[in-house]
Amino acid sequence: MELLGNWQRSCYCGDPRPAQVGQELIVMGWVHARRDHGGVTFIDLRDRTGIVQIVFNPQINEPAHTAAKDIRMEYVLAVRGTLMNRSAETINPNFPTGAVELQVSELRILNPSRTVPFPIDTETTPTENARLRYRYLDLRRPQMYANLLLRHRLAKNVRDYLDGEGFLEVETPFLTRSTPEGARDYLVPSRVNPGSFYALPQSPQLFKQLLMVGGFDKYFQIVRCFRDEDLRADRQPEFTQIDIEMSFIQPEHIFRLSEGMMTNVCRELKGMDIPVPFPRMSYTEAMLRYGNDKPDIRFGLELRELTMLFRETQIKVFTDVVAKGGIIRGLIVSNCTFSRKEIDDLNPLAQGFGAKGLAWIRITNEGWQSPLAKFVSEEKKAEIAAALGLKEGDLLLMVADQEKVVCDVLSRLRLYLGDKLGIIPKDEFRFLWVTDFPLVEYDDEAKRYVAMHHPFTSPTEEDIALLDTAPGKVHARAYDLVLNGLELGGGSIRNHRLDVQQKVFACLGIGEAEAQEKFGFLMEALSFGAPPHGGIAFGVDRLAMLLAGAESLREVIAFPKTAKAVCLMTQAPSPVDPKQLRELSVKVDL
């Protein structure tokens, strides 16, 4: 092992080109591969920019050639040498540096490496377990570097864009207070105030509103948020948002700004030109056509309303459901080539999605093929076929149940079928605004209305009166941005008037005393001339994931957590020293 001494790197491994031939260079990096021919030894030296071949030739430098015998995979080297052209037949077209090589005159082995637990290449993908345990090695893989580079450029692009639009990035506290509603909070005990706890923010929601009251007019922040809920491929306990808030605006301003930001990102990072404005769809329409408030509009296969058509048949499972206030909806798969088994297999799938069963009708050249065919008159069949435009080869899949169940099952079945049929164009980016959400929805478990977005969302001006009489019918000035079936972000116009905010609290069953205790600071602020304001927040991790074409957030997060919210590298979370607990006046009760 040698010291670095006063050596200074003259270029990255990916840099050398024929133009620099003849120059003396110092390059540093990791041993990616080693080819020892006894006489001459080749080493591929790698850094984040690429790979350069360095050559140890005993005729050029005997000591360096001898020393190179000890070099192993992932050793860290510094080499000084002369850049040479390769002879025509030894040029490697697979690397940008493949026309040249560095003839080593001096080698310094800066650090050895134990045998690595998995190879640093693109061919083999190690198990997730190994990757997360040795994340620093996983990060050496070019794909991980590419993903995090993309993420960096995303953040930089967004910052530059918002700066250009007159936004200020302002930091807000991580140690804040726990609020009711929403996700479970991560709590931090206060040593100085025994028995009291901070909460890590689920989002900087209230702070950004208070910045508007503070007159900042246009705020943004690329900020970490924390939610103590179970994980998914697209959900980590800590995640990053592009958080935005503006004063004296309409939803249109948010749409225009967001569209500018997203198209900018897509153009700069992916070379894609996304047309603006993005299409918009009301929540009601989205539920009707897709059964879902975040529809993937890259493909059709929309839901069909069937209640009226089938209510007068002799199909008992249908008529019973309709009698109980349920509905019937379905999907039509055109030119369906499913085997009988494939169709039968959809039934347990639909049941897994929450359906009691899945009815089906296949249109063949001999008429209806279906377990239900005998319950429908020929006349009715013709009426149904005409109404739905059914033709030979079509498969009609139907679910009858309460509306919520029908929507849920069919929306998931739609995604399953879209994937199975291969009709989802993978390389398309289809943005969609979903608007006109209900302000609240009834929670059967809690037996009260809960905020659909959050408790600070403004009702539409014409619906304010309904807050007292029919809360379920009140529309919110809220909007979500959906990309390829993934909720990328959401926002709303907020309540800037104290009386409206108090009405909303009351509607949510938050009493005056509780509102005062939990949100007193907000209500106080609203009483001091709060401007009309609103904003939006986008998931950076999800956006980066889609831009990177990755299947999991972990691919675009340097140090992510497992499905059990554990960091396999640091072994966090961990028990702590009893002394620490005593200082915090915290007792663990398992």
Added chain:
RNA sequence: GGGGUCGUAGUUCAGUUGGUUAGAACGCCGGCCUGUCACGCCGGAGGUCGCGAGUUCGAGUCUCGUCGGCCCCGCCA
């Protein structure tokens, strides 16, 4: 909290109906090799089959439990 799936050499994986000494590739160690770039050739080491019970004459293989990774449901204003 629930369901599914995976766990075999350092790594990626194979392992038949439960049957002799658990294999391959890459990596690792030793040797040879002056134009390779997935270098090649010769030789070698390396296994608590995640862990614990059970069934069996016999378990990597079957059963139960448990731990861990992944996916999903619930949950995620």
